[in-house]
Amino acid sequence: MMKTKIFKIRLSEDFLYQDQKALDQFLEGHKIITVETAFVNNENYWTVILYFEDPKPITSVKESKSVKYCAENDVLSSDEEKILQALKLWRSEKAKEHNLPTYFIASNKELLSVAKYKPARKEELLDIKGFGKHKIENYGEEILEILENV
Secondary structure (H helix, E strand, O other): OOEEEEEEEEOOHHHHHHHHHHHHHHHHHOEEEEEEEEEEHHHOEEEEEEEEEOOOOOOOOOOOOOOOEOOOOOOOOHHHHHHHHHHHHHHHHHHHHHOOOHHHHOOHHHHHHHHHHOOOOHHHHOOEOOOOHHHHHHHHHHHHHHHHHO
């Protein structure tokens, strides 16, 4: 049976991280059928309506709790800079295509981490902070393709 859930993603720095985290956690545990978004201009937030099926049964397989890779203020080589620019371009196109803000696809820090870490397989994307099953299922192939071709 299909259900709906509405999230409010406030753009203010005070709320953005926690709102995004709540959405990410929900996405990880549910089979999403379709998504609608709308920007509420006068109040500066996104409304995200998710149409989903009942939560997936919890399996015993957990993502490793090991420390995930995260590039912070690393200096990029010229190759890594090219990769980062290609990833940002791809993210902008994806966001437009799905009518979503770019940070829904991936944050700058996540893209920077991908450029530095250069994963070659989907499993390696799991090692990067910010990449869970949902993000990898949706964008993993395309990200790896960019890394191969830049």
